[in-house]
Amino acid sequence: MNSYLRVRIVAVTIKDVAKLAGVAPSTVSRVIADNSRISLETKKKVRKAMKDLGYHPNVNARNLAIRSTQAIGVVMPSSTDKALQNPFFPEILRGIGSVAHEMEYSLYVSTGGTEEEQFEEVKRMVFGNRVDGIILLYSRANDEVTNFLFEKNFPFVIVGKPYRDENQITYVDNDNVRASRELTQHLIDLGHQHIGFIGGSTERLVTVDRMQGYVSALKEAGLPDRDEYKIQTEFLESGGRKAVEELFSLDQPPTGLVIADDLVSLGVINMLEQLNFSVPEDISIASFNNVYLSEITRPPLTTVDIQIYLMGVHASKCLIEKVKIKDEPAKRIIVPHYIKYRQSTKKIED
Amino acid sequence: MNSYLRVRIVAVTIKDVAKLAGVAPSTVSRVIADNSRISLETKKKVRKAMKDLGYHPNVNARNLAIRSTQAIGVVMPSSTDKALQNPFFPEILRGIGSVAHEMEYSLYVSTGGTEEEQFEEVKRMVFGNRVDGIILLYSRANDEVTNFLFEKNFPFVIVGKPYRDENQITYVDNDNVRASRELTQHLIDLGHQHIGFIGGSTERLVTVDRMQGYVSALKEAGLPDRDEYKIQTEFLESGGRKAVEELFSLDQPPTGLVIADDLVSLGVINMLEQLNFSVPEDISIASFNNVYLSEITRPPLTTVDIQIYLMGVHASKCLIEKVKIKDEPAKRIIVPHYIKYRQSTKKIED
DNA sequence: AAAGTCAGCGCAATCGATTGCACACAGCGG
DNA sequence: CCGCTGTGTGCAATCGATTGCGCTGACTTT
Numbered sequence: 140m141n142s143y144l145r146v147r148i149v150a151v152t153i154k155d156v157a158k159l160a161g162v163a164p165s166t167v168s169r170v171i172a173d174n175s176r177i178s179l180e181t182k183k184k185v186r187k188a189m190k191d192l193g194y195h196p197n198v199n200a201r202n203l204a205i206r207s208t209q210a211i212g213v214v215m216p217s218s219t220d221k222a223l224q225n226p227f228f229p230e231i232l233r234g235i236g237s238v239a240h241e242m243e244y245s246l247y248v249s250t251g252g253t254e255e256e257q258f259e260e261v262k263r264m265v266f267g268n269r270v271d272g273i274i275l276l277y278s279r280a281n282d283e284v285t286n287f288l289f290e291k292n293f294p295f296v297i298v299g300k301p302y303r304d305e306n307q308i309t310y311v312d313n314d315n316v317r318a319s320r321e322l323t324q325h326l327i328d329l330g331h332q333h334i335g336f337i338g339g340s341t342e343r344l345v346t347v348d349r350m351q352g353y354v355s356a357l358k359e360a361g362l363p364d365r366d367e368y369k370i371q372t373e374f375l376e377s378g379g380r381k382a383v384e385e386l387f388s389l390d391q392p393p394t395g396l397v398i399a400d401d402l403v404s405l406g407v408i409n410m411l412e413q414l415n416f417s418v419p420e421d422i423s424i425a426s427f428n429n430v431y432l433s434e435i436t437r438p439p440l441t442t443v444d445i446q447i448y449l450m451g452v453h454a455s456k457c458l459i460e461k462v463k464i465k466d467e468p469a470k471r472i473i474v475p476h477y478i479k480y481r482q483s484t485k486k487i488e489d
Numbered sequence: 490m491n492s493y494l495r496v497r498i499v500a501v502t503i504k505d506v507a508k509l510a511g512v513a514p515s516t517v518s519r520v521i522a523d524n525s526r527i528s529l530e531t532k533k534k535v536r537k538a539m540k541d542l543g544y545h546p547n548v549n550a551r552n553l554a555i556r557s558t559q560a561i562g563v564v565m566p567s568s569t570d571k572a573l574q575n576p577f578f579p580e581i582l583r584g585i586g587s588v589a590h591e592m593e594y595s596l597y598v599s600t601g602g603t604e605e606e607q608f609e610e611v612k613r614m615v616f617g618n619r620v621d622g623i624i625l626l627y628s629r630a631n632d633e634v635t636n637f638l639f640e641k642n643f644p645f646v647i648v649g650k651p652y653r654d655e656n657q658i659t660y661v662d663n664d665n666v667r668a669s670r671e672l673t674q675h676l677i678d679l680g681h682q683h684i685g686f687i688g689g690s691t692e693r694l695v696t697v698d699r700m701q702g703y704v705s706a707l708k709e710a711g712l713p714d715r716d717e718y719k720i721q722t723e724f725l726e727s728g729g730r731k732a733v734e735e736l737f738s739l740d741q742p743p744t745g746l747v748i749a750d751d752l753v754s755l756g757v758i759n760m761l762e763q764l765n766f767s768v769p770e771d772i773s774i775a776s777f778n779n780v781y782l783s784e785i786t787r788p789p790l791t792t793v794d795i796q797i798y799l800m801g802v803h804a805s806k807c808l809i810e811k812v813k814i815k816d817e818p819a820k821r822i823i824v825p826h827y828i829k830y831r832q833s834t835k836k837i838e839d
Numbered sequence: 840a841a842a843g844t845c846a847g848c849g850c851a852a853t854c855g856a857t858t859g860c861a862c863a864c865a866g867c868g869g
Numbered sequence: 870c871c872g873c874t875g876t877g878t879g880c881a882a883t884c885g886a887t888t889g890c891g892c893t894g895a896c897t898t899t
Contacts, residue, residue, distance in 0.1 A: 150556075150618075150854095150855085152854090152855055153855065153856060153857095154855080154856095162878075163878065163879045163880075164855090164856080164857095164879090165857075165879060165880080165881095166877085166878060166879075167856095168856065168857055168858080169857090169878090171856095172857085176876075176877065176878085177877070177878080178876080178877060178878095181877075181878085195612075195616030195617055196617065196855080196856070197553070197617065197618050197854085197856065198617040198618055198856095199549050199552040199553040199558065199618055199855075199856085200553050200854070200855030200856035200857090200884090201855075201856050201857080202549040202884095203547070203549040203550050203553050203854090203855080203857095203883095203884050203885065203886085204855080204856045204857040204858085204883075204884055205857065205858095205884085206500075206884070210597075223579045223580070223583055224576040224579055224580055224781045225576070225579070226575070226576060228578075228579045229565075229573045229574055229575070229578045229600075230573070230574055232598070232600050233600050235600075236598070236599070236600030236601075237600070237602060240599075240600075240601075240606060240610065245597055245610075245613070245614075245619060246597065246598050246600070247560075247595055247596065247597055247598075248582070248586070248596050248597075248598050249586070249590075249595075249596070250579075250582050250583050250585075250586030250587070250590075251590075252587060256590060262545075263545075263595070266545030267545055267546065267548040268500075268547050268548055268549055268885095269548055269595060402781075402782060402785075405782060405785050405786055405787075406785035408787060409785050409786060409789070430574055431574040431752075432574070432752060432755060432782065435752075435756035435759050436759060436786070437755075437758060437759040437762050437787065439759070500884095500885085502886080503885065503886060503887095504885080504886095512848075512849085513848065513849045513850075514849090514885090514886080514887095515848075515850080515888075516847090516848060516849075517886095518886065518887055518888080519887090519888090521887095522887085526846070526847065526848080527847070527848080528846080528847060531847075531848080546885080546886070547884085547885050547886065548886095549884085549885075549886085550854090550885030550886035550887090551885075551886050551887075552854095552886090553853095553854050553855065553856085553884090553885080553886070553887095554853075554854055554886045554887040554888085555854085555886085555887065555888095556854070618855095840899105841898105841899095842897100842898085843896105843897080843898075843899100844895100844896085844897075844898090845894105845895090845896085845897100846893105846894095846895090846896100847892105847893090847894095848892090848893090849890105849891090849892080849893100850889105850890090850891080851888100851889100851890095851891105852887100852888090852889090852890105853886100853887080853888085853889105854885105854887085855884105856884090857882100857884085858881100858882090858883085859880105859881100859882090859883105860879105860880090860881095860882105861878100861880080862877105862878085862879080862880095863877090863878085863879100864875100864876090864877090864878105865874105865875090865876085865877105866874090866875095866876105867872105867873080867874080867875105868872100868873085868874105869870105869871090869872095869873105
């Protein structure tokens with residue numbers, strides 16, 4: 140096939156449609172908007188013309204005129220670490236995308252490199268009028284982007300918990316404290332008395348919540364809250380490995396572990412195996428997210444299903460509402476979680 | 490903080506800048522474009538005005554005028570299955586995004602639900618003038634989207650191999666045939682004589698290539714190419730499970746397995762364990778992608794590193810080139826792979 | 840000194856929509 | 870038969886940029 144034969148895209152504008160239909164461009168525009176002032180007859184005529192010409196409105200022109208874009212921005216966390224490889228992201232994107240698509244919005248994503256680049260991208264989105272609103276897929280302390288959006292009063296929603304002005308920022312989150320408490324409680328119910336916690340950086344608010352839930356479950360059960368049982372590590376880079384090794388060379392190593400992310404669990408299980416512990420025989424592990432792989436790994440993980448897809452759906456809906464109604468009050472959506480019991484946890488034998 | 494105190498975004502336009510700088514809007518525009526016809530002095534004056542006013546060009550207006558958008562569309566595969574949870578996607582997005590960001594392009598992603606919705610989204614992107622070019626993150630046979638883009642002569646690149654007109658479509662791929670041959674060869678070198686293959690649907694071209702490489706390695710080594718050693722399954726849904734069970738109830742079950750995706754390997758390893766086979770003692774497994782988790786799983790996987798990030802980078806670069814130079818000839822970029830030897834493969838003991 | 844050159848900038852059309860307002864025409868009551 | 874109300878459309882300004890072309894004035898050239 141000769142490439143010269145391929146059709147060049149030639150713009151068919153509202154004027155062409157108008158001409159063919161024998162009306163004014165403004166009428167065509169009103170037909171597109173399904174304005175009630177246009178007679179049904181005219182509408183039909185115009186619609187036929189649009190179809191015949193294969194007309195598609197030019198979004199740029201449209202957006203310029205109405206000073207909006209039908210697009211929402213999605214900001215991923217800074218990709219300096221491996222965190223981005225977490226299936227959490229495609230999954231939540233899918234949720235966001237499904238609603239967006241339904242409402243005829245498009246997705247603008249920023250995969251930001253460093254935090255600065257991220258900030259730049261956000262500014263480009265906002266100032267350049269590229270998006271109507273923004274969804275933040277992370278929540279970290281003292282986040283510049285949050286500050287910026289908040290101060291500019293630009294519509295945005297956070298997936299996770301905002302680090303400030305909780306009441307004035309719309310966000311979608313799980314009840315991580317409770318989820319973590321329940322998960323820890325589950326281990327306690329299984330007879331575990333020595334339970335450790337592995338989470339990411341305390342900069343990330345989700346870590347804080349999950350740690351808090353863990354601690355509160357221990358307290359409720361009258362178990363000691365030992366600092367040496369808590370590890371903070373981002374995805375088990377070398378430091379994390381050492382921390383785990385230390386944890387298990389304590390005089391009383393834990394028999395149960397609450398871990399803030401399924402992916403980290405994988406790594407921990409692997410490490411433990413090398414240290415000659417096996418899961419769940421020697422040690423029980425419970426974590427968070429319930430992504431697809433938690434189900435197919437060995438052993439399948441007991442984990443909190445936080446309904447990632449649903450979080451995306453809500454975030455998307457909230458944002459679009461906020462965009463449409465400028466004064467929509469801030470909302471807090473707590474997506475229910477449930478524990479998926481699998482084989483990584485086990486009754487302790489004594 | 491009272492929300493009324495927060496600053497409303499008020500557009501500062503090119504005219505405002507012009508007024509402040511005491512020049513015409515056209516001059517400001519030329520300063521933005523760094524046009525050589527404007528004196529350095531004027532440029533400085535204008536730039537100062539821009540800074541003072543906090544000016545950011547309105548992309549919609551700009552795009553309307555120059556009939557372009559500084560955005561590229563990314564189309565994910567249809568999300569009807571779990572495939573989207575593959576870390577492959579965030580990773581390649583990261584690659585694409587890094588170049589895009591550098592070149593000041595934005596990313597428009599479509600997470601398409603069904604294939605139809607996907608197609609719709611693409612049409613919206615193209616006809617609505619939302620993007621300058623499109624990257625397809627999949628390659629399936631008889632793909633409507635590919636046909637559409639090809640016929641419209643709209644700039645696009647495929648990650649993977651196009652199902653048609655290979656010479657006229659720019660694509661970024663690995664040499665999957667060779668990679669698979671090498672991987673299979675590795676198992677053969679380790680003494681394996683009975684090697685199975687597990688891949689996804691043959692609709693996906695990558696499966697076809699990897700299967701072909703596997704077969705050719707067998708032939709080269711003078712080993713039989715047995716149909717009952719080949720399984721096609723999408724991410725181990727129930728059918729896949731049965732297939733694997735059958736595979737291992739053959740009179741001569743394989744001692745080695747080439748698997749088209751690390752994530753599938755995980756599932757297979759888990760299944761095998763339930764069937765009382767252990768990896769790599771009883772059976773060696775080698776697969777593809779080398780995502781982060783292949784390194785932390787147990788056992789760590791011998792896998793082909795296909796350099797996902799790099800593929801994204803190339804795809805992005807190629808597309809942007811193509812967008813800038815309409816007649817850029819089609820290119821084929823083969824990203825080198827290398828085998829990452831880990832513990833899921835092992836010399837056979839006899 | 841007249842004419843030509845060119846650097847530096849502005850005018851105004853243009854991109855493809857939206858929308859407030861004006862206008863035409865029909866049907867109606869008085 | 871005259872004005873009035875309303876319905877259905879069109880005119881033209883507007884959104885915020887880009888860009889071809891033309892104008893001005895300083896500097897060369899002959």
